[in-house]
Amino acid sequence: SILTSSMFSGCYSLFLLDLRNFVTTSLKNMKNMFSRCQSLLSVDMSHFDISSVTSMDYLFSGCLSLISLDLRNFNNLNSKTTFSMFVNCDKNLRLCINNEEETNSLFYSFIYSFL
Secondary structure, eight states, X not given: OEEOTTSSTTOTTOOOOOOTTOOOTTEEEOTTTTTTOTTOOEEEOTTOOOTTOXXXXXXXXXXXXXXXXXXXXXXXXXXSBOTTTTTTOOTTOEEEETTEEEEHHHHXXXXXXXX
């Protein structure tokens, strides 16, 4: 299994990240993975296999500049915890879920339904 907890956490100057070749089939813990990446603008996680992930707490916490997030493959969410995934994120965050672009308010409902 792969533990990505806090993998990029605190990378304050990181604004672009190419995760297209990131192998995700064995991901278990994504807690704080991108937390405090204050300059991060966009993340495409549409190809992520998150079926084995058990924790996503604070995944994007403190990503102050994050404006675009592609989560189209997050429909197989089995995570046990998703606490404060988007705490302290930009209010204008645009999400792409299930091939549709949505505002963060819809995604908050989506996440809360799994708590």
